Amino acid sequence: MTVVQLIFREIIKRKLNFTLSLLAVVITVSIFVSFFTTGQASKNETIRLMRDIGFNLRIIPEKTDMAEFWKTGFSEHTMPESHVYKLASFKGLSYAHLTAVLQRRIIWKDMDVILAGISPEVPSAGREKTPMFFSIKPGNVYIGFEVARRTGLKKGEETDILGSLFSIEKVLPESGSEDDIRIYAHLHDVQAIVGEENRINEIKALHCLCIMKGSIADSITMLREQLLRVLPDAKVLLIRAIATAREQQRYMSEKYFAFIIPFLVVVCMAWIGILALINVRERRREIGIMRAVGYGSGRVAALFLWKAVLIGLIAAAAGYGIGTGLALEFGPAIFRVTANMITPEIKIFYWCLIAAPVFCALSVFIPAMIAVTQDPAVALREK
Amino acid sequence: MIRLEKVSKIYRTRRGDVRALDKVSLDIKEGEFLAVRGPSGSGKTTLLFSIGGMLRPTEGNVIVSNRNLYAISKRQRAKFRATNIGFIFQMFHLVPYLNTVENVLLAARVGTKSFGPEDAKSLLNRLKLSDRMYHRPSELSAGERQRTAMARAMLKRPGIILADEPSGNLDPENAAEIFKHLVEYNQDGGTVILVSHREVVDNYASNVIYLKDGHIQEYE
Numbered sequence A: 001m002t003v004v005q006l007i008f009r010e011i012i013k014r015k016l017n018f019t020l021s022l023l024a025v026v027i028t029v030s031i032f033v034s035f036f037t038t039g040q041a042s043k044n045e046t047i048r049l050m051r052d053i054g055f056n057l058r059i060i061p062e063k064t065d066m067a068e069f070w071k072t073g074f075s076e077h078t079m080p081e082s083h084v085y086k087l088a089s090f091k092g093l094s095y096a097h098l099t100a101v102l103q104r105r106i107i108w109k110d111m112d113v114i115l116a117g118i119s120p121e122v123p124s125a126g127r128e129k130t131p132m133f134f135s136i137k138p139g140n141v142y143i144g145f146e147v148a149r150r151t152g153l154k155k156g157e158e159t160d161i162l163g164s165l166f167s168i169e170k171v172l173p174e175s176g177s178e179d180d181i182r183i184y185a186h187l188h189d190v191q192a193i194v195g196e197e198n199r200i201n202e203i204k205a206l207h208c209l210c211i212m213k214g215s216i217a218d219s220i221t222m223l224r225e226q227l228l229r230v231l232p233d234a235k236v237l238l239i240r241a242i243a244t245a246r247e248q249q250r251y252m253s254e255k256y257f258a259f260i261i262p263f264l265v266v267v268c269m270a271w272i273g274i275l276a277l278i279n280v281r282e283r284r285r286e287i288g289i290m291r292a293v294g295y296g297s298g299r300v301a302a303l304f305l306w307k308a309v310l311i312g313l314i315a316a317a318a319g320y321g322i323g324t325g326l327a328l329e330f331g332p333a334i335f336r337v338t339a340n341m342i343t344p345e346i347k348i349f350y351w352c353l354i355a356a357p358v359f360c361a362l363s364v365f366i367p368a369m370i371a372v373t374q375d376p377a378v379a380l381r382e383k
Numbered sequence B: 001m002i003r004l005e006k007v008s009k010i011y012r013t014r015r016g017d018v019r020a021l022d023k024v025s026l027d028i029k030e031g032e033f034l035a036v037r038g039p040s041g042s043g044k045t046t047l048l049f050s051i052g053g054m055l056r057p058t059e060g061n062v063i064v065s066n067r068n069l070y071a072i073s074k075r076q077r078a079k080f081r082a083t084n085i086g087f088i089f090q091m092f093h094l095v096p097y098l099n100t101v102e103n104v105l106l107a108a109r110v111g112t113k114s115f116g117p118e119d120a121k122s123l124l125n126r127l128k129l130s131d132r133m134y135h136r137p138s139e140l141s142a143g144e145r146q147r148t149a150m151a152r153a154m155l156k157r158p159g160i161i162l163a164d165e166p167s168g169n170l171d172p173e174n175a176a177e178i179f180k181h182l183v184e185y186n187q188d189g190g191t192v193i194l195v196s197h198r199e200v201v202d203n204y205a206s207n208v209i210y211l212k213d214g215h216i217q218e219y220e
């Protein structure tokens, strides 16, 4: 009888012990594989979300009184318009939308309104984006809903603002915010009528992405420092987007993963170790007789270790199948954005094929040693 | 061929030491059929296991075929057992998940010479087990089980057969059958040591010793 023949005959005889061991390893491998497969997807999803949403920057003059800023919505100080071009050419930041703004509060037609001059979007290298900011032709204005209601002005009419004539290109729908008392014009028109040539009081950069390695939090701190070197008289306000939250969520799930998997592996190893111990107890006489007919320690240990390796191999294959199946079945519902990124990870299959047998063999090492060291004379005396 | 030199075995238990063998000296010649008799607890099994290289004596030497059995390594002892010694037990000790042929072949690949199913089958034919070749031990009668165990012990034609109460669980007919095969083995040149309560074994044996409290009482 070869060791392999003995192992297979014994497995068929004691199916329960074998099945329970196999079950434990299959469950562990399945969970690992499904976590890993969806984990890749969640990582990809975060990257995708970061790319699509990123974070928003508001850059304002450094001297700005923040209490005043948050009250009025803009800074009473100004900075050079050229800042926006410096920012545009700054390496280390990619953005989807970038514009320069000059805002002023004026009394116009007995009404307290905000005059907002907006530059056309500064194009970003490479990608075409539908503009997020109004792109207003010089000589034209958009007026807010409340402004139109109070003054009775309509689309297509002409109106005078601080001595210049503008034609009303659009009346904006009600927004329920201070936008309703805004008048939007081209940046250069506003600069001219308020006498602030080449000055702005805010740069808005939307959907920015740091072109740096590391976590978002780290790279944002670095980005801030680097921006301030380029724009020394500016202040950088950061509006965190959901990507950050997503990234944190991913870190959380990675932490769980890092905790759950070793925990599972330990429980699984203990489980099959105990089952192997029971198996050794059950086979005392059998091992005794093998000793009597001349089996050496290596051959006795091999009976248990190779059986464990066999369990590991079967479990790796089955667990990979089940784990991948679970990930494909339930993963898309969890990670909607990257649903189609949940694909079988073949490299994890090879990894399991090696790791599972090794872990199984390690788990039954102590029981195998007990089998080897047991006294056959005592076992064979049992009646 | 087998020589025991002042062999003592003391089992140390929590309730005190048990002296199972007390300075036993014994010479067994090649081709001898030795019967070992004696009351329960007199040390017969202990003696047999010591000769078989399965139980290290507390004192003394066991020399088999010019080899001091407990001076060589455990691995060498296992190898020695595989080629030179066949065990037969009262409880048969068959491997429950192997059929008759497989049980006989349990040690076929251990040791120097390799034996195959054909050897097992011809032996089983001689032991009148030809229509029980593929049965499991649980499907065999006590006599059939013991003959299977006997085939296992004899497969590689070891120089020595050690039989510990082989008839203990058998009726007189099956017991006689077993003894007959042991005598045949002995007549073919094998050395047989048989432990038994049955007085009839004296008729088969060329020598009989009586053990009592770990001592040999008479030596014929």
Ligand SMILES: Nc1ncnc2c1ncn2[C@@H]1O[C@H](COP(=O)(O)OP(=O)(O)OP(=O)(O)O)[C@@H](O)[C@H]1O
Binding pocket: A378, B011, B012, B013, B018, B019, B020, B038, B039, B040, B041, B042, B043, B044, B045, B046, B047
């Ligand atoms: N492992 C052990 N630990 C302690 N004492 C033991 C052990 N094995 C045997 N003994 C004791 O050693 C003595 C001899 O035992 P042994 O089995 O050799 O007797 P035996 O002549 O074969 O008896 P039986 O005819 O009942 O089989 C007995 O008193 C027994 O209780």
Ligand SMILES: [Mg+2]
Binding pocket: B044, B045, B046, B164
């Ligand atoms: Mg006994």
